[in-house]
Amino acid sequence: MQQYIVRRILQSIPTLLGITLIVYFIMLLAPGDPVSLLAFDPTIRQDERERLAMQLGVNDPFFVQYLRWLIGDDWMMVDSNFDGELDAWGDNYGILRGDFGRSFKFRGSNPLTLISERLGATIELNIAVLLVGLTSGIVIGVLAAVMRGKAFDRFTRIFAVIGDSVPSFWLGLMAIVFFGLMLPRVLEGYAIGDGRPLLPMGGRCPPVRGGCPPVYMRLQYLILPTLVSAFGVVAVWSRFMRASMLETINSDYIRTARAKGLAKRDIWFRHGLRNAILPFTVFLGPTFLGLIGGSVIIERIFTWPGVGLLLFDALLSRDHPVIMASVVIGSVLTVVGYLVSDILYAIFDPRVRF
């Protein structure tokens, strides 16, 4: 077991390296070279440009630049005063030691600090989505399998396809139109409320100084984004749960339990569900990944101040260090998510051999 975990962790190292390679390569394709960006000066002389280019190292081969970005340059001599001679140690620590450079937009702050400030919001929302989505998905799926062929089952199957097809951003917009505009108007007609939305339509907490209060003080801000995001999760998980539960129900040991005369509830939930739920540790990774990726959209619609919104703003203002840091951190989280889900699977399923 320990051997398996260690091997699995070692396996993710080449993946992480590959991720940094891909991200760096894509960013090199970005229009506008750093020299013209930094020296935004029409009177700059050609030899000054060349010196600046040499100092920034933009003429170096791809892999040299990549390595400098990855492991930093504080172990080599660089040209610090533009005179074409190597005269000082570098001061860039490289992303492996947490140095993603400095944000262009937020006055030189460290991208990692920016991300860690926002990560809490993203994780808070995603935990809420997972809680709501998984619980209802599993319950709906199990009930559908138990009531196979009945109206409830047929309804959930249609619901699952609909849940896959409706884009979450549109669902979010519709939720805002309905809860923010239509419902208050209708309620006002019946003299309930004053025509203002019943739920906050965006943000994480009321705009006050000193950050947001603890979660339980502002649950109403979580409701809409969570429900909209969880819709797709419920669709996927209820379908998988139904299939897995059906497979389990038709297996021999369930027949044995039935022959013994156990109560139906015991059969389904104590014998069936335990085994049917096993494959789902595997789906946790992909679900988590989907949620991180989708955070850009959900956070944009509900102006939820998380990493997705940070990435969105960074892309609009071409804040390259922040963009690269968010993508790399998002990918690292994904890799960790896959890792945890694989290890959980190995722990929970004794049939897995290492």
Add this chain to the structure above:
Amino acid sequence: MKTKRFSALAHVAEREAKSDYRPSLTLWQRGMWRLRHDRTTLAAMFTVALLASLSLLAPTISDALNVDPNTQDLRNNYAPLLSEGHLLGTDELGRDHLSRLLYGGRISLGIAISAAILTLGIGVAVGVYAGYYGGIIDDAIIWFITTLNSIPYLFLLILITSVLSLAPLTLVLIFAVLGWTGVTRLVRAETFSIKERDYVIAARATGASDWRIMFVHIVPNVFSLLIVGLSQGMGGLILTESALSFIGFGIRAPIPTWGNMLNGGLDYMRRAPHLLILPGLLISVTVFCFYLIGDGLRDAFDPKIAD
């Protein structure tokens, strides 16, 4: 000896001709038969065909209604549904909403369909190659797939689309370059099991080349997987394209797509909610139909389901 065997065959043929014996249906024939009797799938196919032909006829329909997707009329913006001259109203710049929806459908459907086909092509080629040869090439491909799949898909997409300037054709290429991994995994796994079967070994024994084995003997056997993947891929790509265009990193105005027609919708939803409802409804219905078709095709061509 030889004559005896022939006569035995003749006897069987004779018996078959006399009785009401029917030759067993091939997988393909049985699938088509099932499809023809599956009303849900047929209805979904009909809807997609309808939407596709309406989009194709966008110029004709717009001419007939005497509207244009790009003509602005600022005195007549935010016109409601069923207003005079504009069946589905006008948007914030007074452009006709119906014709923009139709033209948008051309781009959205066009991108999704061509990208799905291209994805499938790359996926099958790489998957069969990796599965057939195995070894270090296979390891490298699997490493690349794992890596690519570990970067949140939407992050990667907006990273690329924010760097490159976008024409619809570029977007198709990007989708294909990023999307082939799923098909490759499927095809590779199938190829692993198929290449050990007797008929492949027999083909090799008769001197068939690797290419012939791969594309004449293996690919047709993963075909039923592929048409299901194609239909679901199209649905998924419509969703991705519209999400991308919605947050402003896909196809940009003035070219209409269903996704970017929703872009900025947060700003004018108070005045004209129908501008938000219709494009999203079209996206949802189209994707719903593509997924239904995928499910129907899988059921129809699944050899494990008996009649």
